[in-house]
Every structure is written in C-alpha cells, then in structure tokens.
Amino acid sequence: MDFVPMADVNQQERQMRCEPHPFTGAIYQELEDGMVRVEDKQAGKAGLFKWDGEYVEGDLTQADPHMLRYIGGPVMDESKDIFWNVLPPTPELANAMFKENLARGGADKDKQQRPKIIAPYKADPGVKTEEGMRSSAYIPQQFFIENERKPDLLPEVYKKEAPYPGGPKQVHVDRFTTKKFHDLEVEHLWKKSWQMACREDDIPEVGDHVLYKIAHLEYIVTRSAEDEIKAFVNACPHRGRRICEHNGKRAEGFRCPFHGWSFGIDGKLHDLTCEWDFPKVRQEVGGLTELKTARWGGFVFINPDDDAISFEEYAGPDMLAHYEKLRLEDRFKMVHVAKVVKTNWKLMMEAFLEAYHSVATHPQLLLSGGDLAETRYDVFGNWSRLGHASAPGSSVQRGIVVPKERTLETFRMVADMMGQYLRGLIGDEVDEYSDHELVEQSFNNLFPNFHPWGGMARIVYRFRPNGDRHDECIADIMLLAPWPKDKPKPPAAPMKMLDPDQHWVDAEEMGTLARILDQDSANVTQVYQGLRTKNPPRVIYSAYQESIIRAWHDKYEKLLGLEEGE
CATH class of the missing domain: 2.102.10.10 (Rieske [2Fe-2S] iron-sulphur domain)
Incomplete structure (x- = not known):
C-alpha cells in the first residue's frame, strides 16, 4: 500500500512557512522561489534573503542562516513532517495517522496553536558541582533516579555516571584535511576495529x-x-x-x-x-x-584483525547492559537512507557527539523547548552515552530555568505519552519499561563510528569515508521501529542512496529528522572549508559538553600512534 499523498495540495496551495526567531522574535516568512522575508518589528527593520543566506535587499541585512534554511529551504510534504519517534512504521499505520490528522484539522494546526517561546540571549554562568562545572540548568541524575515511579524495572546501568576527566583539548586541523590521516586510519582503525x-x-x-x-x-x-x-x-x-x-x-x-x-x-x-x-x-x-x-x-559486525578481542569485550558490559531490555534485534528497519556529504567523516560524526550546537544550528527547536545545555555526557570505555536521564525544557541561554519539580512533571508526562503510543505498537510489552527507558533519547557512540540511540528513539547513525576520499563521507541513517517480539517483521527497508546534490528532505520517509540533517550537513561542509584556512590550525573541544569528542580523539591518538593533539 502506498502512502496517501497530501490531498493533492500542490506547492502553490500549501501554507507558506512562517516562524519567529527564538531569540530576537524577528518573523521569518517564506515567499515564493526560495525567498524569505525577515522582519524585526522591535528594531523597525526588514530584509529579503535567499534561503541559502544571501542578502537581497532591505534595511535588515543579517539573518540566521539555519532559520532561513528551515523556513525557505527545500520542502517536504507537510503530512510527513512528523517527529521521527512517532513515525508510523508501516504505510498502513501511516495512512491511519494521515486520516486522523485530516479529521482533526491537520497535524500542523496543532503545531501552530502552541505558544512560541521567545526570549533574548542570556549568558549561562554555569554552576560548580562535585563533578566539575555544569550548566545552570543542570539537575543531578540522582533526582530522576529517586523519583522513578517503577524503580524495580530500572536497569542498574541507568544509575551509573561516568563523566570524562580533563579540561579542553586541542587537535591539529590536518587530522581532518589531509590524506595522511586517512591512510593512517585505514591501517590502524579500519583494519583493527569492530x-x-x-x-x-x-x-x-x-x-x-x-x-x-x-x-x-x-x-x-x-x-x-x-x-x-x-x-x-x-x-x-x-x-x-x-x-x-x-x-x-x-x-x-x-x-x-x-x-x-x-x-x-x-x-x-x-x-x-x-x-x-x-x-x-x-x-x-x-x-x-x-x-x-x-x-x-x-546488527552484524566485522573486524579484519585476527587478533582482535571479542565484540562483547570491545563494547563493554555497560553498553551491553544498557541495550539489553531494548531488544534492538526485534525492531523493524523501517527507513535506511544514505548520502555523500562533502566533509571529512570525523567532522560529520562529531556533530552528533554533542548537543552544544543545538542552540545555534536548530533554532526552531527552541520555539517549543529548551536549548539542551543540561545534556548529560558519560564515557564507558569504547561506548559513550549522551543525553541520558533528563527532560529538556530549560533554555538557560535565554534565561529560562525550569524548576526541577516541573521538569519531573514533564519527565513523567513524556513517559506516559510514549507508553500510550508504544502500546499501540508492542502491546503490553510496554509495561516492562521504567519511566527512564520510555523517556530515554540518548544519542550514543561505539568507537569508532557506530551510533545507536537509546530508548525508543529509533535512530542509528554510521559515518565512514567515501572510498579513498578524505574530504567526503557517507552518512548512513537508519530508523528502527519498535515491533512486537512475537510478530513477524516486514522486510527490512533497503538502503536508499541520495545523490550528493540532493537534500535530506528528498527522503520524506525520515520525517522531521530529514530537516534536522539538512541543517547539520550545512554546518559540517562549511567546517571542512573553514579548517583549510584556520589559523592557528587547531580545533578546540570543551571540557564537558564536548567531552565525548575529547575521549574519542584520545582513543584515536593511541590507535594511530600520534602525539597529543597531533
């Protein structure tokens, strides 16, 4: 059964996109032919821009490039612009959701009725904790553990913390921009790693x-x-x-x-x-x-090294325990999309090893939520976990810090909503999970390049060089939908390979994730170009919010036989 098209709504008849900026309140209005009008009523200025960021005319001459892309950039069918966590796994369920949305006036109608959160930028002063400096929105993990409503179901590994020690780290740009390191990776990384x-x-x-x-x-x-x-x-x-x-x-x-x-x-x-x-x-x-x-x-893993330790030893007990109840083997691969991106594979991967970029790269997310400054980062050997045990809501970089009691209400509300949704997919199996497991949205990493998200988040990333090109990578994105363990799964979705000049939104089966990836890809291609000019030629990683990247590069240096920061 094919997915039902959006009721024959053509490009001209669809509602043009319009959103305020989460910091300035300036209105970004989509026009025809990829143009965006930006009006800052408070400043009494307006300007016209192309969606790719080029200024055209007006007394407002600067605009947020990611907001321009989100409002005026490549479009996807509105009926498929659905949060990936609740994407229907099959066309039958997709059609049912589509009809339900039409019956209640369309999915976007509900989105438009939600109040937008707008507040000016305010520096996050941070807060000192026993583990080190954290965001002012930081909530101790123990708070969520103590308030778990189903403590007997909570795996012990969910209670563990493993912040990576050390301060900011610098590495040389050659690590990304020269083929020398690509060749070293072949010998010491790809021939040696799981x-x-x-x-x-x-x-x-x-x-x-x-x-x-x-x-x-x-x-x-x-x-x-x-x-x-x-x-x-x-x-x-x-x-x-x-x-x-x-x-x-x-x-x-x-x-x-x-x-x-x-x-x-x-x-x-x-x-x-x-x-x-x-x-x-x-x-x-x-x-x-x-x-x-x-x-x-x-998943199937390979290792070309005859002397390699077992996969179980490589992954480590914490990773194996974290996913044990999640039964990824029972999930249905509903989406698999790949694309060549013109950047070094490590730069593409690093964009998904921290949430620090969200405040600038994904401004639309702040209109209905927080800035992810309170994200938690743990490193357990070759496996890293980020985004664990929290309920985003604070936007400390706009001066909005939600009391932890209200955060707990959100935490439980999300758990209940996800439980209700999952019951329609996996039935009473949902009763096996704690609040933590239902809320879990951690985006994790197994060194060197395997990224299965936690909980019911569905996303799996894999990034690797495009052949012998050190300046291009292949980004693989999978969505694994929860599926009843006693029900036969549909055939796994084959990989769809997008052309390098296509946008992620051309793969509408990815839902809203496609629009997020277009923003991320726009960043990393520009990072690669910037590194070729950067002087001094060093990349700087922070102590905590980029600690998983620091840990990754420490392992990388050891495997490749490099000096610190080389």
Whole structure:
C-alpha cells in the first residue's frame, strides 16, 4: 500500500512557512522561489534573503542562516513532517495517522496553536558541582533516579555516571584535511576495529550477501547458513579480482569472473580451474580470507584483525547492559537512507557527539523547548552515552530555568505519552519499561563510528569515508521501529542512496529528522572549508559538553600512534 499523498495540495496551495526567531522574535516568512522575508518589528527593520543566506535587499541585512534554511529551504510534504519517534512504521499505520490528522484539522494546526517561546540571549554562568562545572540548568541524575515511579524495572546501568576527566583539548586541523590521516586510519582503525556492516534482516535468506565498503577495503558479508553469518575479503586469492560487484540474493556460491575459481557461501574453495597447473595451491589457499564477525542487537559486525578481542569485550558490559531490555534485534528497519556529504567523516560524526550546537544550528527547536545545555555526557570505555536521564525544557541561554519539580512533571508526562503510543505498537510489552527507558533519547557512540540511540528513539547513525576520499563521507541513517517480539517483521527497508546534490528532505520517509540533517550537513561542509584556512590550525573541544569528542580523539591518538593533539 502506498502512502496517501497530501490531498493533492500542490506547492502553490500549501501554507507558506512562517516562524519567529527564538531569540530576537524577528518573523521569518517564506515567499515564493526560495525567498524569505525577515522582519524585526522591535528594531523597525526588514530584509529579503535567499534561503541559502544571501542578502537581497532591505534595511535588515543579517539573518540566521539555519532559520532561513528551515523556513525557505527545500520542502517536504507537510503530512510527513512528523517527529521521527512517532513515525508510523508501516504505510498502513501511516495512512491511519494521515486520516486522523485530516479529521482533526491537520497535524500542523496543532503545531501552530502552541505558544512560541521567545526570549533574548542570556549568558549561562554555569554552576560548580562535585563533578566539575555544569550548566545552570543542570539537575543531578540522582533526582530522576529517586523519583522513578517503577524503580524495580530500572536497569542498574541507568544509575551509573561516568563523566570524562580533563579540561579542553586541542587537535591539529590536518587530522581532518589531509590524506595522511586517512591512510593512517585505514591501517590502524579500519583494519583493527569492530564496525557495523549491516543488519541481520538485510540478509534474511541463506546466500543473501552485502558488500561492506570502508575506505578502499571491501568485504562480503553473507548468510552462510540459516543461523550463521560469515564475512570474507572481496578478492580472489588467485589474482585478487573482486569476487562480488553488487549485493546479492540467495547465492549458492561465489565465482571469480576472471578465471572461474569458485567458492561456497561458506568461503571454501570449490573449483580451481586447471588445478593440474597449481600443485598444492588448494591446500595452501583453502578458500576466501575470512574475517571475525559478531552479531549484536540485530546488527552484524566485522573486524579484519585476527587478533582482535571479542565484540562483547570491545563494547563493554555497560553498553551491553544498557541495550539489553531494548531488544534492538526485534525492531523493524523501517527507513535506511544514505548520502555523500562533502566533509571529512570525523567532522560529520562529531556533530552528533554533542548537543552544544543545538542552540545555534536548530533554532526552531527552541520555539517549543529548551536549548539542551543540561545534556548529560558519560564515557564507558569504547561506548559513550549522551543525553541520558533528563527532560529538556530549560533554555538557560535565554534565561529560562525550569524548576526541577516541573521538569519531573514533564519527565513523567513524556513517559506516559510514549507508553500510550508504544502500546499501540508492542502491546503490553510496554509495561516492562521504567519511566527512564520510555523517556530515554540518548544519542550514543561505539568507537569508532557506530551510533545507536537509546530508548525508543529509533535512530542509528554510521559515518565512514567515501572510498579513498578524505574530504567526503557517507552518512548512513537508519530508523528502527519498535515491533512486537512475537510478530513477524516486514522486510527490512533497503538502503536508499541520495545523490550528493540532493537534500535530506528528498527522503520524506525520515520525517522531521530529514530537516534536522539538512541543517547539520550545512554546518559540517562549511567546517571542512573553514579548517583549510584556520589559523592557528587547531580545533578546540570543551571540557564537558564536548567531552565525548575529547575521549574519542584520545582513543584515536593511541590507535594511530600520534602525539597529543597531533
């Protein structure tokens, strides 16, 4: 069943976007042809801008580039501009939601009736705690733990704290802008680390296989038996010809197109053409070069290093415990979208390892919520957790600090709303979860580049270099919808690859997340260009809000054999 279109509303008939700025109150009004009118009534000024930030005319000559993009930039169908956490997992549920929205006047009608939060910028002085300086909106994690309504259901790992020690850190821009570091990463990172290759659901039948590519390296990941998955180097042991050029379905084996050597789906050598001319080679070769593999949460991981520790040891007990009840393996991959972004992969990834950027990059979010200055950051070995145990609402950088008692009301309200929504998807399974697990929106990281969000947040990121290009990356975005554990899942969504010049909103199945990603991508491409000119050539990371990035670079330096900040 196809998704119902938005009642034949065309580009001209749809309601033009209009929002105030959360700090200045200036009105950003969408016009035709990608133009935006900005009016600051308090200052008595107005200006006309292109959505990409270029000033056109008027006595107001500067505007927020991210607000311009949000109001006048690439548009998506209003019926699909839905918060990703409550996106219906299937077209049937999408159509039901669409009809319900029409019956009550449309989803946007409710949005427009909500009061907008507008207040001038006010510096956050911070507050001293036992762990160090924190935002003035900081609420101790213990407060939420003590007020958990279902304490017997709360996993112990949710009560742990692990702030990363140390102060601000600086690293050289060459780490992002030169191929030298890309080459070092191939040898010391991509050939040595556990990395997510695919979902098990991507290869559901025996013989199904995908090509996992990282830099110039290629591996075949295949279901070699009903409950067995193997991974092999994608090169014939004879002369190195690529065995597979594409993903495949139900293969009975693999055959080299060059000289016809063939292998079983278990990687073992079958036919060695003209074997009389290769004495003892069968015994020496044996088959395709096999890699270590692991399966966790419905994901398949590979590690090219024969001496690598197990995935479980690599991930660590805290990560495994955090996701244990969430049963990612039972979730349905409803969306998978990827795109080449013109920036170094580490810069793209770093944008999702802190919430510090939200106040400037996503101004529309502040109109109905906080600035995320109270976000919590923890580092547990190779796994990091950020955004844990909180109910955003304070906007301390606008002088709005919500009392913790009112924050608790919001925390519980969100838990109840999410519980009610999830009951329609997974039934009484929802009763297994504590308030913390229902509210959880942590955006986490397993070194080096795997980012499964916590709770019911659905999002999974993966960032990697685009082939041997150190100045381009592939951003992979998945949405994993909660699904009843005793109900067969629909087929996993195949990866949709956007063209480099497309916008994320062209993938409307991502909901509002697509508009967020367009703002983030606009930043990181400009960061890459700025770093090529930056003088002094150093990047600075803060003590707490960017502590997970500091921890990441400390691991990176150790693996690559670098000096501090090199």
